Amino acid sequence: AQKITQTQPGMFVQEKEAVTLDCTYDTSDQSYGLFWYKQPSSGEMIFLIYQGSYDEQNATEGRYSLNFQKARKSANLVISASQLGDSAMYFCAMSPRASSGSARQLTFGSGTQLTVLP
Amino acid sequence: EAQVTQNPRYLITVTGKKLTVTCSQNMNHEYMSWYRQDPGLGLRQIYYSMNVEVTDKGDVPEGYKVSRKEKRNFPLILESPSPNQTSLYFCASSLAGRGEETQYFGPGTRLLVL
Numbered sequence: 198a199q200k201i202t203q204t205q206p207g208m209f210v211q212e213k214e215a216v217t218l219d220c221t222y223d224t225s226d227q228s229y230g231l232f233w234y235k236q237p238s239s240g241e242m243i244f245l246i247y248q249g250s251y252d253e254q255n256a257t258e259g260r261y262s263l264n265f266q267k268a269r270k271s272a273n274l275v276i277s278a279s280q281l282g283d284s285a286m287y288f289c290a291m292s293p294r295a296s297s298g299s300a301r302q303l304t305f306g307s308g309t310q311l312t313v314l315p
Numbered sequence: 316e317a318q319v320t321q322n323p324r325y326l327i328t329v330t331g332k333k334l335t336v337t338c339s340q341n342m343n344h345e346y347m348s349w350y351r352q353d354p355g356l357g358l359r360q361i362y363y364s365m366n367v368e369v370t371d372k373g374d375v376p377e378g379y380k381v382s383r384k385e386k387r388n389f390p391l392i393l394e395s396p397s398p399n400q401t402s403l404y405f406c407a408s409s410l411a412g413r414g415e416e417t418q419y420f421g422p423g424t425r426l427l428v429l
Contacts, residue, residue: 201357232417242358242405242420288357292418302373303348303407303418305357 199224201289203306210279211314217264218274218309220289226250229293231272232303233263236286245287248272279313286310317342319421321406327427328396336391336424338406346409347389348373348418349381351402358405364389396428 200223210216222231233245248256248263256263264273272291276283289306319340328334340347348363350373360373364383378400380392389408393400403425407418 234420240403240423240425242407242423244417244419247417290358302360302363303350303358305350305359307355307357 199304201306203309205309207310209312215277220272226293232290233274234288281313284313321421321424325425329429331395334393338389340408344408348407349391350405398428401428
């Protein structure tokens, strides 16, 4: 079974500063993927960034980077230069990186509500 | 535009009245899935489908049915809704290869069962 833990129910950050959202995971799979999604108040789920368990470099997508520490089973999201539009709920999720024909269940954490202050 | 669509977006119904939430994707994805989101619990998978006519239960399938008769459509059926099925529902789809397999989500359906 897989489990995702997000220990920060809410976070505040000043506009233009960087913020780190924590995510730890537990899995017995050798190969897996880690994802971060953003959910603004409008409700949609927006894919932000992906990290494969065998990727040697940390993933980056614009202002988003994923601080992947495999030994610690952590996959923290770093948002640089925060903007007011970054205020949203952020979910960490993982999925087994299965071969064709296997399930691709995404397991989600409970989320972190980020508020960017002007 | 590549997208996952859901209808309706908002629905208020009464206990026991059968309803269907539709989901459609235009990306030729093999894999489709339904999730429900409840406060403090994140998203939990209800059902998923690997391809046409192939469906299986997720973590919380009780009270739900699905079908996958066409590749693009994956409706969620509540035969006899109950108040504990009040939730925000998401449909998602992805490719079924060995790659990144990012799941793309629909806009969500807010359901209230009275």
